[in-house]
Amino acid sequence: PNHAALALPDAAVLAAVASGKCAGCGAEVLADVRVCFRCGLVPVVLEPGNHCVLVLGPGRISDKLDSDRRDRLVQWLRANEKVGFGVEVLEHEIPRLPFVLVRGVGAITSTTIIGSLERLGIEATAVVGSPLAHPAMRKHVWRMATRGFTLVAAILAAPAMLYGPIAFLVLPFIGLAFGVVYAVARRSAARTTVSSLPTSRPALPPGLQGRIAQLPALVPTIAQRRHREALGTVVGRVLALLRGGTGDAAREISAELEHAINLAAVAVRRMDDIESMMTRRDFDPADADHRAVMQERDMWAARLLDLTATLDALAARLAAAQARVGVQRSDDALASLRANVEALEEVQRL
Structure with a gap:
C-alpha cells in the first residue's frame, strides 16, 4: 500500500482547517485539535485568564534578547496569526530580558506557549496577575x-x-x-510585546468534539511519524467537511464522521504496534504467523487509504449537492463512506 499517500493532506484541505504552524516542527496545525500530528507538540489556543507569559532568556537580566531568537519568535507568531497573536510591537524592537510576551491568558494557554517557546530555544515562565510578581x-x-x-x-x-x-x-x-x-x-x-485576542469557532457536534478531545493523549503514543500524519489526514478531511461550505450537510452525518476518526485511530495504532513488532530480532517474515501479521498491517493501510479517498469524494459530492447538482451522487458517497467504515470494523474483528 502507498503509505506516503496517507500522510500528505493537500494544501486545500489544510487551508480550510489550519490555524498556524507548530513551533516544534513547522507543520500545519489544525485549529480544532490540540496536538501536532507530526511531532506531538500541543499547539497554542488562546483562552482568556489571569496569567502572563514572561520571556526570561537566554541572556542576562536587562540584556536584549538576541536578534536571531527574536526573528524566530516573530516568524512563529506571524505564522500563527489565526490563533489571535499581534506582533506589531515585537517586529519593530528587540526587548530587554525579561519581558512580557502576552498577558491575560489562561493557565493552559500559558503552558502551551511556554512549550512552544522552548522548541524555539527561548526560556519562559508564567506568573499569575502582575508580571512584577516575578x-x-x-x-x-x-x-x-x-x-x-x-x-x-x-x-x-x-x-x-x-x-x-x-x-x-x-x-x-x-x-x-x-x-x-x-x-x-x-x-x-510591564508593557506587553505581543497582543493576544482569543478567537472563537463554532462548536463541533458533541460526539465529534469528544472524540477529537482524546487525540492529544493518543497521538504522542504513536511512535511512527507517518502513522501520526495518516491519522491527521483523516481528521483534517473530517474537519474540512464540517468547517467548509458543506458544513451543514456534513453535520447530518456527524455520527459517521466520528466513527471514521475512531476507526482511523484504531488503524494507525495497530499498524504502529505491528511495525514495532517487525523490528524485533525474533520477527521472521517466513513464519506463517508473522506473515499474517504483515498482511493485517497491509489490510489496515489499504482500508485507511480508501477511507481518505472516500472522504475526499464525499466533500466533492456534498458541494455538488449544495449546488443542486448530483444529489444522488452525494448519497452514493455517503454509502461509500459507511462501507469503508464497515470494512475497517471488519479488519478490527479479524
Missing part, C-alpha cells in the same frame, strides 16, 4: 531605573559642580527624578 522582573526594573537615574542625576548635578551654591536647589529635583525614572522603568518593563 523576582527577575523586579530586578530588571531596579537595574533599568538605576541606569536611568545615574544619567539624569549626572545631568542635574553638572550645574552644581560648576557653581556650588545651587547644589541645595538641585537636591530636591534629584529625589523627584528618581521617582519618575523608577515609574517609567516599571511601566516599560
Whole structure:
C-alpha cells in the first residue's frame, strides 16, 4: 500500500482547517485539535485568564534578547496569526530580558506557549496577575531605573559642580527624578510585546468534539511519524467537511464522521504496534504467523487509504449537492463512506 499517500493532506484541505504552524516542527496545525500530528507538540489556543507569559532568556537580566531568537519568535507568531497573536510591537524592537510576551491568558494557554517557546530555544515562565510578581522582573526594573537615574542625576548635578551654591536647589529635583525614572522603568518593563485576542469557532457536534478531545493523549503514543500524519489526514478531511461550505450537510452525518476518526485511530495504532513488532530480532517474515501479521498491517493501510479517498469524494459530492447538482451522487458517497467504515470494523474483528 502507498503509505506516503496517507500522510500528505493537500494544501486545500489544510487551508480550510489550519490555524498556524507548530513551533516544534513547522507543520500545519489544525485549529480544532490540540496536538501536532507530526511531532506531538500541543499547539497554542488562546483562552482568556489571569496569567502572563514572561520571556526570561537566554541572556542576562536587562540584556536584549538576541536578534536571531527574536526573528524566530516573530516568524512563529506571524505564522500563527489565526490563533489571535499581534506582533506589531515585537517586529519593530528587540526587548530587554525579561519581558512580557502576552498577558491575560489562561493557565493552559500559558503552558502551551511556554512549550512552544522552548522548541524555539527561548526560556519562559508564567506568573499569575502582575508580571512584577516575578523576582527577575523586579530586578530588571531596579537595574533599568538605576541606569536611568545615574544619567539624569549626572545631568542635574553638572550645574552644581560648576557653581556650588545651587547644589541645595538641585537636591530636591534629584529625589523627584528618581521617582519618575523608577515609574517609567516599571511601566516599560510591564508593557506587553505581543497582543493576544482569543478567537472563537463554532462548536463541533458533541460526539465529534469528544472524540477529537482524546487525540492529544493518543497521538504522542504513536511512535511512527507517518502513522501520526495518516491519522491527521483523516481528521483534517473530517474537519474540512464540517468547517467548509458543506458544513451543514456534513453535520447530518456527524455520527459517521466520528466513527471514521475512531476507526482511523484504531488503524494507525495497530499498524504502529505491528511495525514495532517487525523490528524485533525474533520477527521472521517466513513464519506463517508473522506473515499474517504483515498482511493485517497491509489490510489496515489499504482500508485507511480508501477511507481518505472516500472522504475526499464525499466533500466533492456534498458541494455538488449544495449546488443542486448530483444529489444522488452525494448519497452514493455517503454509502461509500459507511462501507469503508464497515470494512475497517471488519479488519478490527479479524
